[in-house]
Amino acid sequence: MASKKKRRLIVRTVILTVMTAAVIYTLYANFTKDSRSKVSAGAMAPDFILEDLNGNQHQLSSYKGKGVFLNFWGTWCKPCEREMPYMNNLYKEYKDQGVEILAVNVGEPEYLVNKFVQKHDLVFPILKDKNKDIMNMYGVFNLPATLLVDPEGKVIKVEEGELTEGKIREMMESIKP
Known part of the structure; x- marks a missing residue:
């Protein structure tokens, strides 16, 4: 007992x-969580290499000389879905003006991401962050999150939450070389 x-x-x-x-x-x-390696405006953007849906590798530092609209998103995120058509339309307008969109999907199966891309007919690079390593490196906790990287590689703005078409235009104008 x-x-x-x-x-x-x-x-x-x-x-x-x-x-x-x-x-x-x-x-x-x-x-x-706020003090852990959260990338903020004024810091140099940490370099990374991610693969897109076509198997091509994209290294952030290779976009030096261009403004980069770095967007973290998920297919399940309704605000992300609402801002994607605006991003797509403005990408078509700004890509020849030295502005690039890198849309980083965080941790989702490629099948779901491909289905989403086809549904919205997205033409900008969709990068796969399978293990959320880049998301964590940048200190992103809420989606959607967008970082503006100037042509020298410095983060000039961090924006969490849904963006309007006007806001996206304004942001792209601010990173034009």
């Missing part, structure tokens, strides 16, 4: 310890 009580006490102690550790970690993560 004493053996059962001792085992129960040990199990309860282990469970309590694990739960306490989980609560401490959650509190730590929430209180420090």
Whole structure:
């Protein structure tokens, strides 16, 4: 009988310890998330290489000399879906003026992304961040998120949330070389 009580006490102690550790970690993560490597305006944009849906590699630093509209998005994100047609239309207008859109899909199966791209007839590069490494490197927590990178590679603006067509135009104008 004493053996059962001792085992129960040990199990309860282990469970309590694990739960306490989980609560401490959650509190730590929430209180420090803003200070963890979040890329902000004025910083140089961290370089990365991602593959697009056609298997071509895109390295951010290879766009030096162009303004880059770097957008993080997901197919499930309704605000992302609403802003995509605006981005597509303005890309057609600004791509010959030295502005590039790199739309980084975060962690979704290629099938879903392809279906979304076909549905919206998107013509700008769609990059795959399968493990959300780039999203985490940039400190992006909410989608959609857009960073404007000037022709020298410096982040000049970070915008979270849905963008209107007018706002996207204004942003593209600001990064034109």
